Amino acid sequence: DAGVIQSPRHEVTEMGQEVTLRCKPISGHDYLFWYRQTMMRGLELLIYFNNNVPIDDSGMPEDRFSAKMPNASFSTLKIQPSEPRDSAVYFCASSLARLAGGRGFFGPGTRLTVL
Amino acid sequence: EDKVVQSPLSLVVHEGDTVTLNCSYEVTNFRSLLWYKQEKKAPTFLFMLTSSGIEKKSGRLSSILDKKELFSILNITATQTGDSAVYLCAAYNTDKLIFGTGTRLQVFP
Numbered sequence: 001d002a003g004v005i006q007s008p009r010h011e012v013t014e015m016g017q018e019v020t021l022r023c024k025p026i027s028g029h030d031y032l033f034w035y036r037q038t039m040m041r042g043l044e045l046l047i048y049f050n051n052n053v054p055i056d057d058s059g060m061p062e063d064r065f066s067a068k069m070p071n072a073s074f075s076t077l078k079i080q081p082s083e084p085r086d087s088a089v090y091f092c093a094s095s096l097a098r099l100a101g102g103r104g105f106f107g108p109g110t111r112l113t114v115l
Numbered sequence: 116e117d118k119v120v121q122s123p124l125s126l127v128v129h130e131g132d133t134v135t136l137n138c139s140y141e142v143t144n145f146r147s148l149l150w151y152k153q154e155k156k157a158p159t160f161l162f163m164l165t166s167s168g169i170e171k172k173s174g175r176l177s178s179i180l181d182k183k184e185l186f187s188i189l190n191i192t193a194t195q196t197g198d199s200a201v202y203l204c205a206a207y208n209t210d211k212l213i214f215g216t217g218t219r220l221q222v223f224p
Contacts, residue, residue: 033212043214048210
């Protein structure tokens with residue numbers, strides 16, 4: 001298995017532009033998580049899905065952020081409009097709920113820089 | 116509010132030293148405690164602990180969970196420069212992982 005796949009790996013954009021981050025979870029995993037990591041705040045959970053349904057989006061910072069999971073093999077995190085304070089590494093992770101402990105497998109992350 | 120607190124925030128040691136990293140948690144519907152190592156990329160899984168008092172060991176790393184006192188420790192013996200990383204602990208409830216802010220370990224030759 002290729003593991004969790006994220007694209008792009010790096011994104012540099014200007015303030016005000018729309019940014020779309022993509023994630024392909026491990027096949028068969030029924031949970032998908034989006035995290036954001038910054039030096040100041042560490043690793044924060046933004047939103048997670050179970051069987052493609054958003055379960056908890058309380059970590060989404062504001063309305064500029066949205067996430068979708070149209071099918072079991074694809075999810076997007078969109079920021080519109082982007083701001084410099086959104087600069088961070090965004091990780092996607094997936095897990096199989098039946099596994100005890102819900103061990104999460106992380107993708108390589110997308111490093112976003114908003115100028 | 117669920118929270119996971121790690122200490123110390125950072126640690127600087129010399130090769131060969133032994134270090135202990137701490138993680139305390141207050142999480143509803145707690146199921147397990149996980150440790151990750153993060154170098155300049157995604158977190159990689161180290162241990163998952165579900166039962167109190169049972170040590171998990173992998174080479175020079177070991178970890179134990181105390182569900183009564185709500186904490187876990189990660190020990191690294193005979194540290195090497197390759198152990199330099201951020202170590203994250205996370206508490207798993209029925210649905211999600213709640214992460215601490217991490218301990219940054221730097222091991223110098």
